[in-house]
Amino acid sequence: MGEVNPDLQSRVVKFPGGGVLVAGIDEIFNWARSNSMWSLTFGLSCCAIEMMATAASHYDLDRFGILFRATPRQADVMIVAGWVSVKMAPFIRRLYDQMPDPKHVLAMGGCACAGGPYRDSETIVKGVGEIVPVDVFVYGCPPRPENLIHGLILLQERIREESILGVRKREPITVQG
Amino acid sequence: MNGDLRDLHQEILDLGTQGMVMNMGPQHPSTHGVLRLILTLDGEEVMACEPVIGYLHRGLEKMAERRPYRHFLPFTDRLDYVCSLANNLACAQAIERLAGIEVPDRAQWIRVALMELNRIASHLLFLGTFGTDLGATTMLLYAFREREEALALLEAITGARLTYNWIRVGGLPDDMPENWDKGVLAFCDLLESRVGEYDRLLTDNPIFRRRTEGVGVIPAEDAIAYGLTGPTLRASGVEYDVRRWAPYEKYAEIDFDVVVLRDGDTFARYLARRLELEQSVRILRQVFDRMPEGPIASKVGKVLKAPPGIAFSQVESPRGELSFTMVSDGSPNPQRVHIRAPSFANLTVLADLVVGNKVADVVAILGSIDIVLGEVDR
Amino acid sequence: MNPVRSLLGGLWKIFGGMGLTLRNFFRRKATIRYPYERRPVSPRYRGMFYLKWNEEKQRLNCVGCTLCAQACPTNVISMNKVGKGTTAGVDEFTMDLGRCMFCNLCVEACPFDAIYMGDQYEFAVTHKEGSVLRIADLAQGGPENYRRNLETLRRLQEEAEKSKAAGDKPTERRAAEEGA
Amino acid sequence: MAQAELKERFEGALGGLAEAVEAEGSLVRVRVALPNLRAALLALKTSPDTACDFPANLTAFDTGQEMTLLYRLASIPNRWQALVSCPLDREDPKAPSVADLWPGFNWFEREVYDMFGVAFEGHPDLRRILLPDDWEGFPFRKDYVSKPSGSPLKGPQPTDLGEQA
Amino acid sequence: MIxxxxxxxxxxxxxxAALLLAVINLGVLVLIYMERKVAGFIQSRLGPVHVGPRGWLQSVADALKLILKEDIIPAPADRFLFVLAPFFVFVPVLAVFLVLPFNAGWVAHDFSLAALYVIAAGTVAIxxxxxxxxxxxxKYSLLGGLRSAAQLVSYEIPVVLAILAVVFYAQSMSLVDIAEAQRGFGWFIFHPPLLVAAFVYMIGQLAETNRTPFDLPEAESELVSGFHTEYSGIRFAMFFLAEFANTFFAAALAVVLFFGGWDGLPGLTGALWLVAKSxxxxxxxMWIxxxxxxVRVDQLLGFAWKVLVPIGLIVVLWAAASVVYAGGAKP
Structure with a gap:
């Protein structure tokens, strides 16, 4: 995820050995980031119950260093668990905007991924991807806790491939909600 | 309710003190989903509260009108996703009553077992989240630990963990797997031993008692006028349990107590659910002794049509009376489906109940009403 | 009540709760270390959907009758039928995970014992299009059996055409009626 | 209790307010005309013969030709309930509010307003409840035409959806 | 030259100071790991296991990640106060460690009013x-901040009273002297008045370090994250570190005051004993x-003023009486 700013990239390569240095730092920071994905408690519906079950004793997300934070300011990953209604959409966007970079979104469940069984309902957004960029889709209705963990591991792998110089192009988005 | 307090607040407002408007939700750790509460605060005290709902609205009743009767059943799973089977049952019952379909005895007994097992899972979730609302995070983990066992049993029979869709019009899709009854009885024993632990951790805890006793009292008359149902109503001293009041399936033949408490406060609402766990265990123990052999589904035509008319079902879901009202015009699709969601009715009381309490009590009271936004918003 | 007694009583209750948490501290933990160990799922578990492979006939059981698609409340399934009667089969069968409710209605609707829901439940992907599964993913035994299924169907069709030429019509019609 | 007796009780309590009363099991179906609706509901609530003081349900349905309100009131100690139906004027649906009699019906009336556009006269706070405030039309009416939904976000569109969107 | x-x-x-800073930060990382493990074990789960051997590197990963996060200052915030606040919380916590005696002579700076200094410096964090x-x-933060102010003002008093009782026994306000007075298992906890004082002190410190059951300023289920709701990245890390450093200091101070400081069985360095006891x-x-x-905010204040302060006062009188009439700890 995230496009590398070509300007910045070319500048880095010009330094002798700079590439190696950046790679080393990248490795360390990506290790840190992928192992400390604090996620925003964003339970919307059914999937939220499975998300809670994943954090509970039997599956224990804390093993991977994943904590649930209530405030978007301290979260790295937004797990959107459940269907997104038109009424809710602006709030999701705002919460996403409130999260500090680097941030990732995991859509949990068929509804968050693609509208799910409610795709022919007028009040439902056909996937949270229409509102925020999604990194990992976890299908299932609702996904088993193992499935969510699988998704989170995929996200970890994805984060490890990123570079700290990867700057996501962000433009300020005003949401009137 | 709290009329004097509201007058007092009006006086304070007239004096020129300005309340602070605080938005709780839609994304808030303890609104149990996406409920938004617009609170007007005077310091820590709530002067007014306006719940805003509809953040999960997906027009489920509208979707039902576009589908054949049977196609709507899986959608009902996602109403009250903590106790899906009760929704399945309520929907199936409404269709059965509308179309005049009988259900075989064995299916009715299995349905009772499923209901109670699911009620246990739901009440365990309540105990856990209620503990978390009051800061006792560990309760959540313990309750989920036991809930996971109940889910494993439900998974063994239905093949799903949360959204079961295991009740069909006219019966059940499949019989119990082998040794399932033994598993359930073993779980009953486990739960009974663990319930004592919950008491030690939470029910007997003096801090917990102080936080909940005498907070958010609903008198019996108010509870009736607001149309509350379920443990929320029974905690106020009204004996209304659909399982007794208008027995469905085999509940008329089962011996159990309806948990009725007098105080009507947050603690009573908690305790009602906690005590219902034991009643559910009691029911489960009776079910398997009395289950007859026989078919588990009656024959229903491929295209299900119902004669024109209005029928409604009443089911005691863990949150209260769940009722599907179905209007048929004789075509394969229902003309109108209305879902009387217990959480929706129970939530109406919140706005008046929290006035005069502290912010922390709002969380406790909301938790004790035990809502599921999926069925509030439909 | 005597305030001192109530204070001490409260403390005693608190110690009771703390005793419980300490006991749990030393109890066996409930955690399943998922990527390294798996919890067995119920044999009835409704996970990933598959088309049953019939080893004897060397084909998929599915004859493309679309009963499952009709039974689906959310239009998850679509298929392409080839041939007819005894030679009927599918050469394309897609299902959309993004809409599926895993409600089992399609499985119950199938009269040919052709579709099932298996025990696989890992559906995480990094691109949205990953939700649509084609016949090669769905066939039991994977793309290999999908290819063999096509071959069998082609062979059956050729045979049918041969026998049609020989004027053996009635059996075919009966089979077609059963199929519908 | 015998059905005939139950029917008599209800007829006695309602006087001439009801158009039809039928008993079936412990359920009494009552049909009321719109002008008598509030009086009939009040009679059901207050009359000691019926004592239906529990607001169990309120909904409406639209057949395309006719719109009907459906109240369900229960009497908890007596174990009976009444299903009151009241046809409405479909062109200009209006009904008296009973939110003052049963605060529990407050939200139910708002919901019926939200979905069918029935204006409850005397309701303290008749606004949309489930749908967004700026929604157009009343979706549960049979003549409602659904619109293709536009983008969920108002204002400037997000530009950084990358390759996923 | 050195x-x-x-x-x-x-x-x-x-x-x-530099040495202390390094030791404290390291100690805090261990503490965070410990907290998560303890929480996990109590809750019948494992806690961090996959990051590094047995999850040892979990808090390192967290710290590194927090450093890298975008630093957001919300537009409506008062920039000056917003930026300054984490330092006001973090620095006093470090400052109090200066007077903590780890072993005989192992103290950054000892002086005769150390106990008073600890109380005074700790208050700055409020x-x-x-x-x-x-x-x-x-608004969540505002409520959290106000709760915090009320809470710390109330609980400061019982803590001071408890420390006062210890000062009576030790007859000095220097923490080194207090620890010295307990040499050879003459721990103050063994004296009945100070046992009660230790109780009062621990409850008061629970409140001062904002931990459950007194974590009202950051009550997650009510105020999202309380006063640090809008803080992200490194600024949040400072609050986080300060909270744990504070917890450790509260425990270490309790050891110095009541549990004999570095006093322990011979064979191990005193400092190790102190750290182990802490x-x-x-x-x-954590277990608590x-x-x-x-608790609720009114109950919290009520408990301080109606229960802890009276008990504290009684303890002070009791301690004074036993020092004067029975000789107290010193002969």
Whole structure:
């Protein structure tokens, strides 16, 4: 995820050995980031119950260093668990905007991924991807806790491939909600 | 309710003190989903509260009108996703009553077992989240630990963990797997031993008692006028349990107590659910002794049509009376489906109940009403 | 009540709760270390959907009758039928995970014992299009059996055409009626 | 209790307010005309013969030709309930509010307003409840035409959806 | 050369401070790991296991990640207060460690009013929390900040009273002297008045370190994250570190005051004994945290004024009486 700013990239390569240095730092920071994905408690519906079950004793997300934070300011990953209604959409966007970079979104469940069984309902957004960029889709209705963990591991792998110089192009988005 | 307090607040407002408007939700750790509460605060005290709902609205009743009767059943799973089977049952019952379909005895007994097992899972979730609302995070983990066992049993029979869709019009899709009854009885024993632990951790805890006793009292008359149902109503001293009041399936033949408490406060609402766990265990123990052999589904035509008319079902879901009202015009699709969601009715009381309490009590009271936004918003 | 007694009583209750948490501290933990160990799922578990492979006939059981698609409340399934009667089969069968409710209605609707829901439940992907599964993913035994299924169907069709030429019509019609 | 007796009780309590009363099991179906609706509901609530003081349900349905309100009131100690139906004027649906009699019906009336556009006269706070405030039309009416939904976000569109969107 | 430099009192103090900072930060990382493990074990799960061997590197990963996060200052916030607040919380916590005696002679700076200094410096942190609450311009934060102010003002008194009782026994306000007075298992906890004082002190410190059942300023289920709701990245890390450093200090101070400081069985260095005893106390604090529900704000204040302060006063009188009439700890 995230496009590398070509300007910045070319500048880095010009330094002798700079590439190696950046790679080393990248490795360390990506290790840190992928192992400390604090996620925003964003339970919307059914999937939220499975998300809670994943954090509970039997599956224990804390093993991977994943904590649930209530405030978007301290979260790295937004797990959107459940269907997104038109009424809710602006709030999701705002919460996403409130999260500090680097941030990732995991859509949990068929509804968050693609509208799910409610795709022919007028009040439902056909996937949270229409509102925020999604990194990992976890299908299932609702996904088993193992499935969510699988998704989170995929996200970890994805984060490890990123570079700290990867700057996501962000433009300020005003949401009137 | 709290009329004097509201007058007092009006006086304070007239004096020129300005309340602070605080938005709780839609994304808030303890609104149990996406409920938004617009609170007007005077310091820590709530002067007014306006719940805003509809953040999960997906027009489920509208979707039902576009589908054949049977196609709507899986959608009902996602109403009250903590106790899906009760929704399945309520929907199936409404269709059965509308179309005049009988259900075989064995299916009715299995349905009772499923209901109670699911009620246990739901009440365990309540105990856990209620503990978390009051800061006792560990309760959540313990309750989920036991809930996971109940889910494993439900998974063994239905093949799903949360959204079961295991009740069909006219019966059940499949019989119990082998040794399932033994598993359930073993779980009953486990739960009974663990319930004592919950008491030690939470029910007997003096801090917990102080936080909940005498907070958010609903008198019996108010509870009736607001149309509350379920443990929320029974905690106020009204004996209304659909399982007794208008027995469905085999509940008329089962011996159990309806948990009725007098105080009507947050603690009573908690305790009602906690005590219902034991009643559910009691029911489960009776079910398997009395289950007859026989078919588990009656024959229903491929295209299900119902004669024109209005029928409604009443089911005691863990949150209260769940009722599907179905209007048929004789075509394969229902003309109108209305879902009387217990959480929706129970939530109406919140706005008046929290006035005069502290912010922390709002969380406790909301938790004790035990809502599921999926069925509030439909 | 005597305030001192109530204070001490409260403390005693608190110690009771703390005793419980300490006991749990030393109890066996409930955690399943998922990527390294798996919890067995119920044999009835409704996970990933598959088309049953019939080893004897060397084909998929599915004859493309679309009963499952009709039974689906959310239009998850679509298929392409080839041939007819005894030679009927599918050469394309897609299902959309993004809409599926895993409600089992399609499985119950199938009269040919052709579709099932298996025990696989890992559906995480990094691109949205990953939700649509084609016949090669769905066939039991994977793309290999999908290819063999096509071959069998082609062979059956050729045979049918041969026998049609020989004027053996009635059996075919009966089979077609059963199929519908 | 015998059905005939139950029917008599209800007829006695309602006087001439009801158009039809039928008993079936412990359920009494009552049909009321719109002008008598509030009086009939009040009679059901207050009359000691019926004592239906529990607001169990309120909904409406639209057949395309006719719109009907459906109240369900229960009497908890007596174990009976009444299903009151009241046809409405479909062109200009209006009904008296009973939110003052049963605060529990407050939200139910708002919901019926939200979905069918029935204006409850005397309701303290008749606004949309489930749908967004700026929604157009009343979706549960049979003549409602659904619109293709536009983008969920108002204002400037997000530009950084990358390759996923 | 190093010896020469260290002879300079300024450089010496700076070196001490730097060493302390490093030790504290390391200790805090261990503490965070411990907290998560303890929470996990109590809750019948494992806690961090996959990051590094047995999850040892979990807090390192967290810290590194927090450093890398975008630093957001919300537009409506009071920039000055918002930026300053974390320092106001973090620095006093470090400052109090200066007077903590780890072993005989192992103290960065000892002076005769150390006990008073600890109380005074600790109070500055309240300012930071109130500043964070106000400066963020967020209503949750504001409520959290106000709660914090009320809470810390109330619980400061029982803590001071408990320390006062110890001072009576030790007849000195220097923490070194207090620890010295308990040499040879003459721990103050064994004296009945000070046993009660220790109780009062621990409850008061639970409140001062904002831990459940008194974590109202950041009550997650009510105020999202309380006063640090809007803080992200490194600024949040400072609050986070300060909270744990504070917890550790509260436990270490309790050890010095009541549990004999570095006194222990011979064979191990005194400092190790002190740290070990502190960790046991920290474990108790965590154990309490993961067992009890949270109290309400009025109950919190009521408990301080109606229960803890009277008990504290009685303890002070009791301690004074036993020092004067029965000789107390000193012969």
């Amino acid at each position: 010896e020469q430099a260290l002879a300079n009192p300024w450089i010496r103090q700076l070196a001490n 300012m930071g929390i109130v500043m964070a609450g106000w400066g963020t311009n967020n 960790y046991v106390l920290v474990f108790v604090l 945290r993961w067992t009890l529900p949270r």
